[in-house]
Amino acid sequence: MTVIAIANQKGGVAKTTTAVTLAHGLALRFKRVLLIDLDPQGNCADSLGVASGGDLYDWLIKGRAAIYPARVGLDLLRSDATTANLKRELSANDFGAFALRDALEQHGYDVVILDCAPSLDILHVSALMAADRLIIPTKLDQFSSKGIAEILTSLLQLHRRGCRCQLEAVLPTFYDRQTNETQMQLESLAGAPFAAQLYRPIPVDTRIRKANRLGKTLWEFAPETRALVDGYIPALERLMGAL
């Protein structure tokens, strides 16, 4: 089983879109996938067109098997406002940072994807402690480098505490080939120390919003759209090569 955390402390960088698209893509390639939504906003359920729920709290605190079958080969642990209570309880526990890692040991999935919230809290730490790989979606703007640096710094600190998570990808999102700014930021990322982990950028694509609104994944709504063909498919192929 490989556990992949999708994280960035900045919001609106397409973490959930990335998590859902990669999760469903892996399931379509016959992997058994569990997608865990760690964000109280519960956007994974919305993106998949399923009812919202507090599966995460039930699973981690009450020990109840609360897995929701979202698609063939893709199960979902949903999150909602009860996740805020979950965070409080984990924070009060000396071993709260290991809760996810311990809970996942019982499961036989091929891949587990953790869609992290845009905040540095106990669930974020727990996700990195549980994960084998980290994918950082990032917009191509002047603040992107700072966001990446923050999360890599927190990862480095956790390595000293037994975390085995390694950086798999920096995934640029909302790539707009018309603007010089985007090109400049992409070149800047390609000159950074993590350049070898830089994945091909995901093009800006209005169909992503439409798919989210309809509760469908890109694979279902627009399988030939450029965000898939030029972005998520190459990302998936590269990721599968690394699994």
Next chain:
Amino acid sequence: MKQRPDGTIDFANLDQGVADTIRSGQHRQQRRGMSKEQRKQAARARATYDLPVELIQHIKTLALEIGAPESQVARWMLLRGLEATQRDELENAKTPSRSMRYEFNLFPDRGDTKGRH
């Protein structure tokens, strides 16, 4: 990827898709930086010819086999053709044309005379 001392980008160790994306972006920026006259000049380097489907397919297949761009395969063939011209081989291939526009054909007159350049 690191930058070389002269400021150009070193694409070693970079994902091929990322390198291609950066290069196309640089090419687009270059074209945007061109004047209208410069862009016209760049466009004059392209020509459109009517060709039999079999020949087009042959070029495609050959390009795929040798791993080179189709336009380069076509260019190579044209250059060899020009060399043959210089050896007067073209003269031997001429046959009278029934077209009002042209005196000769180089290929049998089966309606291949639509010489749009």
